[in-house]
Amino acid sequence: MSRDFSKLISYARYIAKKVDNVIYDIVRGNQERLYEASLHLIRAGGKRVRPLLVVLTGRLYGLPEEKGVVAGASVELLHNFSLIHDDIMDRDEFRRGVPTVHKLWGEDVAILAGDLLLTLSFYALAKLYREGFQPIRIVRSIEELALASKELAEGQVMDMEFPMRQDVTLDEYILMVKKKTSALFKASAAIGAILAGAGEDEVSKVKNYAESIGVAFQIRDDELGLVADEAKLGKPVLSDLREGKKTVLVIYALENVSENERRFILSVLGRRDATLNELRRAAEIIINSGALDFSNKLAMEYLSKGLSYLEQTKSKDSEAKELLKDLAYFFARRQY
Amino acid sequence: MSRDFSKLISYARYIAKKVDNVIYDIVRGNQERLYEASLHLIRAGGKRVRPLLVVLTGRLYGLPEEKGVVAGASVELLHNFSLIHDDIMDRDEFRRGVPTVHKLWGEDVAILAGDLLLTLSFYALAKLYREGFQPIRIVRSIEELALASKELAEGQVMDMEFPMRQDVTLDEYILMVKKKTSALFKASAAIGAILAGAGEDEVSKVKNYAESIGVAFQIRDDELGLVADEAKLGKPVLSDLREGKKTVLVIYALENVSENERRFILSVLGRRDATLNELRRAAEIIINSGALDFSNKLAMEYLSKGLSYLEQTKSKDSEAKELLKDLAYFFARRQY
Numbered sequence: 001m002s003r004d005f006s007k008l009i010s011y012a013r014y015i016a017k018k019v020d021n022v023i024y025d026i027v028r029g030n031q032e033r034l035y036e037a038s039l040h041l042i043r044a045g046g047k048r049v050r051p052l053l054v055v056l057t058g059r060l061y062g063l064p065e066e067k068g069v070v071a072g073a074s075v076e077l078l079h080n081f082s083l084i085h086d087d088i089m090d091r092d093e094f095r096r097g098v099p100t101v102h103k104l105w106g107e108d109v110a111i112l113a114g115d116l117l118l119t120l121s122f123y124a125l126a127k128l129y130r131e132g133f134q135p136i137r138i139v140r141s142i143e144e145l146a147l148a149s150k151e152l153a154e155g156q157v158m159d160m161e162f163p164m165r166q167d168v169t170l171d172e173y174i175l176m177v178k179k180k181t182s183a184l185f186k187a188s189a190a191i192g193a194i195l196a197g198a199g200e201d202e203v204s205k206v207k208n209y210a211e212s213i214g215v216a217f218q219i220r221d222d223e224l225g226l227v228a229d230e231a232k233l234g235k236p237v238l239s240d241l242r243e244g245k246k247t248v249l250v251i252y253a254l255e256n257v258s259e260n261e262r263r264f265i266l267s268v269l270g271r272r273d274a275t276l277n278e279l280r281r282a283a284e285i286i287i288n289s290g291a292l293d294f295s296n297k298l299a300m301e302y303l304s305k306g307l308s309y310l311e312q313t314k315s316k317d318s319e320a321k322e323l324l325k326d327l328a329y330f331f332a333r334r335q336y
Numbered sequence: 337m338s339r340d341f342s343k344l345i346s347y348a349r350y351i352a353k354k355v356d357n358v359i360y361d362i363v364r365g366n367q368e369r370l371y372e373a374s375l376h377l378i379r380a381g382g383k384r385v386r387p388l389l390v391v392l393t394g395r396l397y398g399l400p401e402e403k404g405v406v407a408g409a410s411v412e413l414l415h416n417f418s419l420i421h422d423d424i425m426d427r428d429e430f431r432r433g434v435p436t437v438h439k440l441w442g443e444d445v446a447i448l449a450g451d452l453l454l455t456l457s458f459y460a461l462a463k464l465y466r467e468g469f470q471p472i473r474i475v476r477s478i479e480e481l482a483l484a485s486k487e488l489a490e491g492q493v494m495d496m497e498f499p500m501r502q503d504v505t506l507d508e509y510i511l512m513v514k515k516k517t518s519a520l521f522k523a524s525a526a527i528g529a530i531l532a533g534a535g536e537d538e539v540s541k542v543k544n545y546a547e548s549i550g551v552a553f554q555i556r557d558d559e560l561g562l563v564a565d566e567a568k569l570g571k572p573v574l575s576d577l578r579e580g581k582k583t584v585l586v587i588y589a590l591e592n593v594s595e596n597e598r599r600f601i602l603s604v605l606g607r608r609d610a611t612l613n614e615l616r617r618a619a620e621i622i623i624n625s626g627a628l629d630f631s632n633k634l635a636m637e638y639l640s641k642g643l644s645y646l647e648q649t650k651s652k653d654s655e656a657k658e659l660l661k662d663l664a665y666f667f668a669r670r671q672y
Contacts, residue, residue: 029486031493085451089444108425108496111447115421116489118451122458123482126475135471139462142478146459150365153452157367160444 003333008326015055015069016048022073026120037105037113041080044096045234050075050188052327057192057206059320060313070131071141071195074124075188078145081117082152082184084110089160090243091272097234121145125191133195141191148187155180163244163270166254173251174215181221182214205313209324212306216332219299222247223292224336226283232336238279244270248298249291261285303332339669344662351391351405352384358409362456373441373449377416380432381570386411386524388663393528393542395656396649406467407477407531410460411524414481417453418488418520420446425496426579433570457481461527469531477527484523491516499580499606502590509587510551517557518550541649545660548642552668555635558583559628560672562619568672574615580606584634585627597621639668 023042029035051072058068086092087100088110094100102110125142129135158176162168189210193203225240226249240247250269254262268274268282306328315321356378363374387408394404422428423436424446430436438446461478465471494512498504525546529539561576562585576583586605590598604610604618642664651657 029490031490034489034493081451085447088447107443109493111421111424111450112489112492114451115417115454116486118454119482119485119489122478123486126479126482129472129475129479135475136465139465139471139474139478142458142475143462143465146455146462149455150452150459153370153448153455154365154367156448157370157445 003326003329005326005330008323008330011323012047012049012052015052015065015072016046018066018069019048019051019072019076022070022124023076026073026077026124027117033105033109034112034116037101037109038080038084038116040098040101040104040113041083041096042076044098046076046080046096048072048076049327049331050079050184053185053188053210053324054192054195056320056324056327057189057210058196059192059317060206060315060324061193061196061198061202062316063192063196067131067133067195068192071125071128071133071191072188074121074141074145075184075191077117077121077124078149078152079184081114081121082156084114084117086156088114089156092235092239092243094235097231118149121149128195134197137195137197140194144187144190144194148183151179151183155183159245162246165246166266168246168251170248170251173246173248177215177218178211181218182211185210185214185217202313205309209306209309209313209328212302212309213328213331216299216302216306216328219248219295219302220332220334222249223295223299224334226286227292228336238276238283241269241279241282242272242274248295249286252291252294253286253289256291257285257289261289299332303328339662339665341662341666344659344666347659348383348385348388351388351401351408352382354402354405355384355387355408355412358406358460359412362409362413362460363453369441369445370448370452373437373445374416374452376434376437376440376449377419377432378412380434382412382416382432384408384412385663385667386415386520389521389524389546389660390528390531392656392660392663393525393546394532395528395653396542396651396660397529397532397534397538398652399528399532403467403469403531404528407461407464407469407527408524410457410477410481411520411527413453413457413460414485414488415520417450417457418492420450420453422492424450425492428571428575428579430571433567454485457485464531470533473531473533476530480523480526480530484519487515487519491519495581498582501582502602504582504587506584506587509582509584513551513554514547517554518547521546521550521553538649541645545642545645545649545664548638548645549664549667552635552638552642552664555584555631555638556668556670558585559631559635560670562622563628564672574612574619577605577615577618578608578610584631585622588627588630589622589625592627593621593625597625635668639664 027035027038054072054075055065055068084101087095088102088107092100093103101113122142125138128138155176159180186207189206190203193206230237265282265285268278310324359378363371365371390408390411391401391404420437423431424438424443428436429439437449458478461474464474491512495516522543525542526539529542566573601618601621604614646660
């Protein structure tokens with residue numbers, strides 16, 4: 001069952017352009033080096049799916065699209081903050097097809113650029129009172145954003161500790177993903193609904209929807225890290241293995257391959273000097289273990305859970321709802 | 337003209353204890369390592385002068401002390417975020433008499449601990465709507481906090497670039513200090529007044545007061561870095577010189593000593609392997625140049641500017657006003 005994403009993709013591009021204008025308006029100041037570093041990854045691309053979620057869940061409950069766009073800039077700023085800081089910690093050298101911020105400007109400026117974007121993500125919401133948004137809705141939105149950012153930090157600590165452990169369970173993986181990936185999708189959905197004036201019941205539904213499809217998104221991300229080609233990925237292939245990430249595929253394989261194969265995977269995992277051949281052999285073992293079938297099934301489970309929450313929402317905008325459905329499918333099945 | 341700070345100091349201690357309880361209530365979560373790292377510097381001490389400013393400017397306009405305390409936690413969280421990240425960038429190993437966060441937990445966890453505190457500083461304000469604060473006042477407070485945090489990042493970039501330059505002017509120094517030090521004092525004062533419901537006119541007055549005394553605070557900080565003893569300072573003596581910081585004293589001395597002495601200062605400044613004897617000799621030259629007389633006079637100018645703004649406020653609480661006066665004097669003249 002293949003699905004046509006063309007409508008979603010063209011709407012996403014249309015929104016992305018508007019969101020970028022808001023972002024460029026916010027990320028300005030006096031120290032050029034700092035602002036260049038802060039805008040580097042934003043300029044390099046990205047699909048802006050988090051602002052898209054804000055816009056679409058906003059539309060579900062009657063928030064005009066242009067209001068969703070200005071609020072959406074906030075979650076994209078927070079996302080880019082986390083990319084810059086995560087890249088420092090993961091020692092990643094490429095992202096979105098360009099060198100990472102700390103590679104180009106050094107770690108000190110990269111730390112500050114992340115700090116600035118995190119700060120501006122809150123600023124972007126706070127300043128909405130100047131555009132007629134209700135203060136209490138803004139405050140609630142900031143609360144959701146802050147709680148997501150807190151979970152992001154907790155999730156990153158887990159993700160950093162997992163490579164040092166050989167016994168990470170699927171449950172621990174899911175918990176980490178809910179913090180590191182889903183939390184911001186959840187906040188994005190919440191912010192759209194809250195700013196539209198939806199009641200807490202409806203806010204809960206879109207949060208549950210977003211949390212579930214966020215997990216599907218990360219599982220798909222893990223899969224693409226193993227099978228996608230480098231040009232589409234924008235970063236070196238198999239870098240997850242090199243960094244020793246405990247992806248859903250690795251966790252499944254470690255539990256389901258022979259002792260010899262398990263030992264080989266563990267000998268390659270997280271070794272910065274692993275050769276490309278070793279990485280490829282490890283990937284082959286993981287693929288042959290049936291890990292992709294498993295992860296696919298798991299992603300589909302989270303996808304349908306997400307869709308059922310979406311179904312329960314009392315939407316005023318059937319087109320927005322349809323696009324949110326498309327987005328859920330896209331998260332679980334995208335090719336890049 | 338010596339001044340009795342005993343009343344200020346005992347009030348500051350009383351407020352600090354209450355603020356700490358609010359902080360410990362906010363900085364909690366699931367990843368122990370992350371939260372231990374985040375609380376490390378907070379537990380190590382600190383005078384909590386920023387929350388004190390929130391409480392006192394709040395009181396000026398009728399905000400009950402206990403409400404000022406819960407809001408005050410926010411600016412202390414932001415302050416500690418900036419200490420953790422600055423220590424990474426400055427490669428500082430000691431602060432408040434204890435090893436810095438990155439020395440104990442590593443840079444990755446230190447980055448995350450800072451991110452967490454920055455996040456929670458916004459959270460601390462956002463959640464005030466649950467305690468009956470007016471949403472619009474909360475939003476305005478968050479806006480002030482975000483703008484201060486933006487200036488902090490800009491100021492830190494300037495501070496990091498200054499050691500690479502030999503021609504930093506006094507004006508550039510003052511601009512850097514206004515961003516790196518005064519901005520958060522300014523936001524603290526603003527937040528107290530805003531939450532109390534003061535009009536924008538009054539908010540401006542306390543912001544101007546706080547900006548001026550913030551400059552005096554930093555000048556005094558520079559002086560103490562040269563003349564205070566290590567135990568009181570909580571960090572290695574003369575570390576400003578070792579790091580090549582362009583303090584007001586260094587800037588003055590470089591413009592007012594002989595060419596030979598100037599060359600000697602420049603040869604020591606920012607050299608990580610400078611010997612204690614070299615550092616002491618450089619300090620001696622700086623002191624003999626009359627730099628301390630100059631900086632003292634400058635601090636007094638900013639002090640009286642600050643006091644005159646304070647005089648203009650339409651205060652409802654003469655005791656709070658008196659304490660703010662004490663605080664201004666303390667900033668400019670403290671011995672630790």
